[in-house]
Amino acid sequence: MPELPEVEVTARGLAPAVRGRVFASWRHSGQRLRHAVPRAALDRLVGEPVHDVSRRAKYLLFEFSAGWLAVHLGMSGSCRLMLPDEPRRLHDHLWLAFQGATQVVLNDPRRFGSVQWLPRRAADTVQALGGRLGVSASGLEPFDSCMTGVYLHQQARGRQVAVKQWLMEGTTVVGVGNIYACEALFLAGIHPGRAASRVSEQRFELLARTIVRVMTDAIAAGGSTLRDFSAADGTPGRYGQAHQVYGREGMPCLICATPIRRIVQQQRSTFYCHVCQR
DNA sequence: AAGGTAACCTGACTGC
DNA sequence: TGCAGTCAGGTTACCT
Numbered sequence: 690m691p692e693l694p695e696v697e698v699t700a701r702g703l704a705p706a707v708r709g710r711v712f713a714s715w716r717h718s719g720q721r722l723r724h725a726v727p728r729a730a731l732d733r734l735v736g737e738p739v740h741d742v743s744r745r746a747k748y749l750l751f752e753f754s755a756g757w758l759a760v761h762l763g764m765s766g767s768c769r770l771m772l773p774d775e776p777r778r779l780h781d782h783l784w785l786a787f788q789g790a791t792q793v794v795l796n797d798p799r800r801f802g803s804v805q806w807l808p809r810r811a812a813d814t815v816q817a818l819g820g821r822l823g824v825s826a827s828g829l830e831p832f833d834s835c836m837t838g839v840y841l842h843q844q845a846r847g848r849q850v851a852v853k854q855w856l857m858e859g860t861t862v863v864g865v866g867n868i869y870a871c872e873a874l875f876l877a878g879i880h881p882g883r884a885a886s887r888v889s890e891q892r893f894e895l896l897a898r899t900i901v902r903v904m905t906d907a908i909a910a911g912g913s914t915l916r917d918f919s920a921a922d923g924t925p926g927r928y929g930q931a932h933q934v935y936g937r938e939g940m941p942c943l944i945c946a947t948p949i950r951r952i953v954q955q956q957r958s959t960f961y962c963h964v965c966q967r
Numbered sequence: 968a969a970g971g972t973a974a975c976c977t978g979a980c981t982g983c
Numbered sequence: 984t985g986c987a988g989t990c991a992g993g994t995t996a997c998c999t
Contacts, residue, residue: 691992692993723993747993747994762992762993763975763976763994764976765976798976801976801993823995824995825993825995849970850969915991916978916991916992956973958991
């Protein structure tokens with residue numbers, strides 16, 4: 690599921706209900722997620738207030754005085770606010786209860802999601818947490834003012850990999866997954882198979898702007914829902930209706946009417962227009 | 968060092 | 984109706 694917009698929508702949905710509340714208790718389904726649930730850290734956090742709920746890359750961050758609880762939604766995860774007496778659903782795996790009867794429940798059918806504890810280090814910032822979360826979270830946030838065509842061009846130097854794959858690595862810019870990589874490359878007119886180093890600075894300038902635009906629009910629409918995703922209040926995202934190429938194989942390009950093509954790169958589907966994207 | 972592949976999981980859908 | 988095969992928003996360990 691979730692790329693940056695979906696995680697952002699989740700964070701914005703949870704924050705008003707959770708910010709400032711005291712963490713009261715937690716429960717785990719016992720089913721293994723990507724990483725073992727940090728039991729000792731969760732136990733220590735009981736009684737501590739949550740200062741904020743935010744996002745870094747595709748990670749949801751619950752900020753405590755001692756550090757951050759980082760939740761990743763994997764391919765199929767979603768986090769929802771629930772009342773204590775609501776029945777348990779299939780694939781609910783983690784319950785975080787807060788004072789005042791607020792409960793955050795992580796549901797994840799495929800269990801590619803994770804929960805990690807990041808102890809606070811001196812002068813830590815949310816931006817700096819990226820590297821500690823993994824290489825895929827180490828790049829710049831798309832909304833960072835340093836995310837320019839010059840920056841992308843410089844980062845892509847010497848990289849022979851396809852630009853789409855390079856974009857999705859998360860080492861240059863974070864949060865761009867399969868859907869939004871396809872969409873942003875289409876809007877920038879860049880062929881997804883082009884070597885990253887062979888994209889011009891001018892094209893990268895356009896790409897930097899289209900990434901921001903696609904992300905902004907997707908957040909405003911509540912994200913994309915393919916099958917699993919829903920926001921903290923359970924509503925699905927509407928951005929799927931705005932997809933220009935993703936999931937539109939064989940359908941006419943919205944610019945030139947040429948049928949959209951689908952290829953496989955790195956075992957992932959890529960959708961593009963071979964006329965508009967060069 | 969960079970590039971490719973497999974693995975982690977469940978569920979929905981397609982075609983026979 | 985049932986079964987096999989394919990595909991799905993991500994990440995990373997391990998090869999070459």
